[in-house]
Amino acid sequence: MAKEAAGRARPGRAPAPAGRRARPRQAEVARLAGVSQATVSLVLSGRDLATGRPISAETRAKVLEAAHSLGYVPDPAASRLAAARNNLLGVFSFTATFPTDVRHSYYPFLVGVEQEAAAQGYDLVLFTGSSTGGAGAQGAGALNRVRLADGCLFLGRHAPADELRRLVADDFPVVHVGRSDEPEGLAWVGADYVSASREVVTALAGLGHRRVLLVREDDDAPASTDRERGFLDGLADSGLPAGPGAVFRCGDPRGDLTADRVRAWVADGVTAFVAEETDTGAAWRALRAAVDEAGLDCPGQVSLALLGSPPADLADEPAPMGFDIPRPALGAEAVRLLAARIAGGPAEGTLVACAFRPGTTAGPPAAP
Amino acid sequence: MAKEAAGRARPGRAPAPAGRRARPRQAEVARLAGVSQATVSLVLSGRDLATGRPISAETRAKVLEAAHSLGYVPDPAASRLAAARNNLLGVFSFTATFPTDVRHSYYPFLVGVEQEAAAQGYDLVLFTGSSTGGAGAQGAGALNRVRLADGCLFLGRHAPADELRRLVADDFPVVHVGRSDEPEGLAWVGADYVSASREVVTALAGLGHRRVLLVREDDDAPASTDRERGFLDGLADSGLPAGPGAVFRCGDPRGDLTADRVRAWVADGVTAFVAEETDTGAAWRALRAAVDEAGLDCPGQVSLALLGSPPADLADEPAPMGFDIPRPALGAEAVRLLAARIAGGPAEGTLVACAFRPGTTAGPPAAP
DNA sequence: CGCATTACCTAATGCGCATTAACGAGTAAT
DNA sequence: ATTACTCGTTAATGCGCATTAGGTAATGCG
Numbered sequence: 001m002a003k004e005a006a007g008r009a010r011p012g013r014a015p016a017p018a019g020r021r022a023r024p025r026q027a028e029v030a031r032l033a034g035v036s037q038a039t040v041s042l043v044l045s046g047r048d049l050a051t052g053r054p055i056s057a058e059t060r061a062k063v064l065e066a067a068h069s070l071g072y073v074p075d076p077a078a079s080r081l082a083a084a085r086n087n088l089l090g091v092f093s094f095t096a097t098f099p100t101d102v103r104h105s106y107y108p109f110l111v112g113v114e115q116e117a118a119a120q121g122y123d124l125v126l127f128t129g130s131s132t133g134g135a136g137a138q139g140a141g142a143l144n145r146v147r148l149a150d151g152c153l154f155l156g157r158h159a160p161a162d163e164l165r166r167l168v169a170d171d172f173p174v175v176h177v178g179r180s181d182e183p184e185g186l187a188w189v190g191a192d193y194v195s196a197s198r199e200v201v202t203a204l205a206g207l208g209h210r211r212v213l214l215v216r217e218d219d220d221a222p223a224s225t226d227r228e229r230g231f232l233d234g235l236a237d238s239g240l241p242a243g244p245g246a247v248f249r250c251g252d253p254r255g256d257l258t259a260d261r262v263r264a265w266v267a268d269g270v271t272a273f274v275a276e277e278t279d280t281g282a283a284w285r286a287l288r289a290a291v292d293e294a295g296l297d298c299p300g301q302v303s304l305a306l307l308g309s310p311p312a313d314l315a316d317e318p319a320p321m322g323f324d325i326p327r328p329a330l331g332a333e334a335v336r337l338l339a340a341r342i343a344g345g346p347a348e349g350t351l352v353a354c355a356f357r358p359g360t361t362a363g364p365p366a367a368p
Numbered sequence: 369m370a371k372e373a374a375g376r377a378r379p380g381r382a383p384a385p386a387g388r389r390a391r392p393r394q395a396e397v398a399r400l401a402g403v404s405q406a407t408v409s410l411v412l413s414g415r416d417l418a419t420g421r422p423i424s425a426e427t428r429a430k431v432l433e434a435a436h437s438l439g440y441v442p443d444p445a446a447s448r449l450a451a452a453r454n455n456l457l458g459v460f461s462f463t464a465t466f467p468t469d470v471r472h473s474y475y476p477f478l479v480g481v482e483q484e485a486a487a488q489g490y491d492l493v494l495f496t497g498s499s500t501g502g503a504g505a506q507g508a509g510a511l512n513r514v515r516l517a518d519g520c521l522f523l524g525r526h527a528p529a530d531e532l533r534r535l536v537a538d539d540f541p542v543v544h545v546g547r548s549d550e551p552e553g554l555a556w557v558g559a560d561y562v563s564a565s566r567e568v569v570t571a572l573a574g575l576g577h578r579r580v581l582l583v584r585e586d587d588d589a590p591a592s593t594d595r596e597r598g599f600l601d602g603l604a605d606s607g608l609p610a611g612p613g614a615v616f617r618c619g620d621p622r623g624d625l626t627a628d629r630v631r632a633w634v635a636d637g638v639t640a641f642v643a644e645e646t647d648t649g650a651a652w653r654a655l656r657a658a659v660d661e662a663g664l665d666c667p668g669q670v671s672l673a674l675l676g677s678p679p680a681d682l683a684d685e686p687a688p689m690g691f692d693i694p695r696p697a698l699g700a701e702a703v704r705l706l707a708a709r710i711a712g713g714p715a716e717g718t719l720v721a722c723a724f725r726p727g728t729t730a731g732p733p734a735a736p
Numbered sequence: 737c738g739c740a741t742t743a744c745c746t747a748a749t750g751c752g753c754a755t756t757a758a759c760g761a762g763t764a765a766t
Numbered sequence: 767a768t769t770a771c772t773c774g775t776t777a778a779t780g781c782g783c784a785t786t787a788g789g790t791a792a793t794g795c796g
Contacts, residue, residue: 023538025752036776041754054773071534076516077448078752081781086445086516088493107475118496123513125456126482126492145491147391147441166439172391316684393782404746409784422743446782449751 024070033066035059040067044074089117089338090152092127092143094160106155109177112331113153120339125149147172151342153334173341175334179222179349187347189334193223193307194230196323196354200274200305201234203321203356208364209272209303210240213265214247215257215287216276227276227307250283257286259293266294266302271365277308277322284310284320303362321359326352392438401434403427408435412442413452448516457485457706458517460495462524474523477545480699481521488707493517515540519710521702541709543702547590547717555715557702561591562598564691564722565675568642569602571689571724572671576732577640578608581633582615583625583655584644595644595675618651625654627661634662634670639733645676645690652678652688671730689727694720 026040033040039055042048043063048055066072080086091113093106117124127145143163146152151173154164165183167174179190204212214231216224228247235242250257262273273291275284284306296302306322330352337350394412398405407423410416411431416423434440444454459481461474485492495513511531514520519541522532527544533551535542547558572580582599584592596615603610618625630641641659643652652674664670674690698720705718 027752037753038755038776038778039774041752042775045754047754048774056774059774073512073534075449075752076513077445078781079754080445080516081443081449081751081783082753082755084754084781086443088444114494114496123496123516124494126494144439144441147439148444170439395782405783406746406748406785407744409782410745413784415784422745424744427744443782446751447784449753449781450783450785451751452784 023075024072026072026074029063029067029070029072032070033059033062035063039063044072085150085342086148087122088125088149089122089335090125090127090146090149092146092152092154094154094156108327109155109331112328112333113335114331115328116332116335120335122150122335122339127152143167151175151338153177153338168347173338175338175341177330177334179226179351181222185347187337187341187349189330189337189350189352190222190226191325191330192351192353193226194233195351196356197227197230197274197307198234198237199230199356200307200322201231201240202238203358204272204274204303204305204362205234205238205240207272207303207362210365211268211270212240212246212272212274213270214274214276215250215283216247217250217278217283219278224276224278231274231307250286257290259290259295262290262294262296266296270302272303272305272362274305274307277306281311281314284314298361299363301366303365305359305362309357318361319357319359321357321362323354323356325354391443392440394440394442397431397435397438397440400438401427401430403431407431412440445516448518453518453710454516455490456493456517457490457703458493458495458514458520460511460514460520460522462522462527476695477523477699480696480701481703482699483696484700484703488703490518490703490707495520511535519543519706521545521706536715541706543706543709545698545702547594547719549590553715555705555709555717557698557705557718557720558590558594559693559698560719560721561594561675562601563719564724565595565598565642566602566605567598567724568673568675568690569599569608570606571726572640572642572673572730573602573606573608575640575671575730577671578733579636579638580608580614580640580642581638582642582644583618583651584615585618585646585651587646592644592646599642599675618654625658627658627663630658630662630664634664638670640671640673640730642673642675645674649679649682652682666729667731669734671733673727673730677725686729687725687727689730690725691722692725693722 026037026044030037030040039059040063043055043060044067048060091110114124125146125148143160143166146167152167152175154174154176156178161182164174164176164186168183168185174187176186176188177190178188180186180188201212212231212235214228216228232242232246235246248257265273273287275287277284287304291298291302291304298304304320306320308322309324310317310320310322333350333352337345337348341347394405394408397412398408401408407427408431410421411423411428412435415421416428442454444456447454459478482492493516511528511534514535520535520543522542522544524546527548527550529550532542532544532554536551536553542554544554544556545558546556548554548556569580580599580603582596584596600610600614603614616625633641641655643655645652655672659666659670659672666672672688674688676690677692678685678688678690701718701720705713705716709715
């Protein structure tokens with residue numbers, strides 16, 4: 001008895017919609033060349049040469065000609081499915097990837113990401129996320145969408161640790177941009193704020209300043225604490241006093257950053273101020289405003305430095321002493337690390353050095 | 369006799385690499401939920417509700433919970449291969465998508481693309497490409513990678529028509545950003561340069577100018593020819609002379625744009641100049657330089673206008689009369705059109721209106 | 737109570753390609 | 767001649783998902 005009943009219907013695909021059907025498949029190339037589909041795959045992927053699996057030159061030629069004459073182009077979906085990887089890198093940011101306000105943007109970073117991704121043979125998936133409503137469900141599980149890529153980059157200061165933890169626990173290749181201890185075992189690339197900040201303090205000390213004050217914001221992201229750490233290290237290196245009075249925290253109970261306060265500090269012997277850099281540049285703006293209002297001449301009476309790059313809208317002003325984060329390099333490094341993780345590499349953290357910027361806002365301290 | 373010999377080995381996939389825990393598949397969700405893979409597919413795609421295929425609420429809930437707890441996310445390649453969609457929109461540019469030189473950038477455009485894509489429930493795939501080496505093979509077939517997505521946006525003035533033609537012929541949903549006639553049947557969105565340029569000329573005529581000259585570059589992209597067309601239309605509308613002398617082409621055999629030439633035109637009765645906008649802003653820069661060198665006061669002795677927005681590095685200068693391309697709106701419109709094409713809509717061209725900008729570089733003509 | 741519905745769900749199938757064991761045909765070695 | 771290989775190619779298989787005919791239990795109908 002035949003196992004198959006005669007009129008057994010066939011489930012599965014509906015017949016191809018007549019209109020769309022034009023693209024040749026490997027099977028058709030194979031038929032035309034008089035070989036098997038497998039041979040076509042081998043020849044076209046060049047895997048024969050690479051893996052030492054030999055295909056005669058004659059067969060190669062036949063296949064190539066057949067493919068060409070049919071105008072064969074591989075179906076990327078099928079390739080990627082069969083190859084169990086899709087050559088896609090995710091980019092997920094906790095704010096809009098293309099913020100309307102260009103000032104605060106990941107643009108320079110993405111420049112590096114794009115370049116390096118291309119170099120490594122990856123395309124990029126931008127998860128329209130967090131901000132705008134996004135393609136997927138909001139909130140819990142939103143991060144899961146990134147699993148469609150082979151790995152994912154995360155941008156932003158405050159990543160939801162628990163969601164990330166889940167990805168990391170599943171051994172999904174993830175790289176966070178910005179130093180982060182939060183989920184244990186998270187790979188990251190970050191700028192070396194500690195060294196860069198120390199270098200700025202050292203430079204100020206080298207100019208002769210003996211009392212330097214850090215103005216920072218009330219935010220405990222690693223980017224902030226690293227800068228403070230480097231600042232304090234720098235003071236220690238130069239043998240300068242580093243008591244709690246050396247750091248002023250905006251939003252402090254002690255009050256705001258005012259001209260009066262600045263005058264008091266100066267009267268107290270402070271000759272140089274250092275501001276933390278953040279997305280908004282609030283600390284730097286506040287410091288400049290206060291110094292300005294206090295009527296103090298910048299390179300003359302007090303020296304100023306910024307632990308980072310000035311916000312774009314202040315790009316025209318004289319460059320402050322400080323350092324520049326090599327954002328494109330950071331992006332490229334992030335991609336490199338992610339590619340390594342995908343290939344099975346370890347989840348490490350990588351620091352990228354910042355470039356010191358002498359600027360024109362610092363000089364020798366004024367004689368008292 | 370058994371057809372299969374006893375120890376017949378199994379070709380095909382190698383066992384999954386032990387180390388990395390793979391993404392969950394529908395099959396695992398199914399197992400956890402105690403149902404079949406097909407049911408999972410039905411529930412997750414919502415196809416049950418849509419097509420009236422009944423799935424009990426209880427089963428739905430089980431499946432959804434299992435999927436959620438496993439962090440399931442569909443494999444885009446598989447979805448696509450199975451002839452569905454993957455909610456991915458491609459973006460392919462013929463230069464780096466994030467050019468190092470921010471001046472010429474698709475940034476504002478991408479802002480709109482991201483927003484609208486999110487609104488429509490799509491994620492974006494940036495095909496790293498063209499310029500930098502790209503993920504796929506260069507040249508022939510490079511465009512083919514975009515087939516991974518449900519549809520693709522193409523950016524850039526000079527698209528390789530033959531490659532595009534192939535995609536269009538295969539009925540792959542494509543939208544070109546910028547008017548384009550090249551591959552027949554290509555959908556596009558573009559700014560309405562003709563109307564906008566005409567409006568500028570009309571405004572100048574309204575101020576009393578009777579001789580207006582267009583400075584354009586030597587490039588025959590539609591963006592250029594449309595502006596010239598609108599310029600000439602504007603002249604005609606206002607009854608102004610529009611002979612061949614009304615248009616000056618940089619890189620002309622007649623020579624460069626010099627101060628002397630500008631003086632000669634002015635002596636000849638020209639009171640207003642209009643420059644084409646391009647990526648580099650070359651025409652506008654040349655015109656400004658020449659006028660400046662000729663010692664002519666801008667709103668006073670001659671009026672100037674720019675058929676577009678000034679380059680970013682000239683953003684601080686007084687705004688020229690002209691128009692602004694609503695780039696974010698263009699991006700959004702492109703996404704909308706692409707979504708429509710994916711849904712089976714027609715391949716149409718869409719013009720988006722530009723916003724007239726009075727600026728401060730145009731005034732009544734000087735008395736002779 | 738027998739048969740037709742209805743409500744739910746599963747089995748089977750294929751999308752197009754990559755992968756790999758196995759096979760046939762030569763050669764060389766035994 | 768038999769074994770032992772090498773070389774070139776193919777058959778078979780599955781990647782993960784969507785699709786759809788068909789099955790099964792529960793319900794309706796006369």
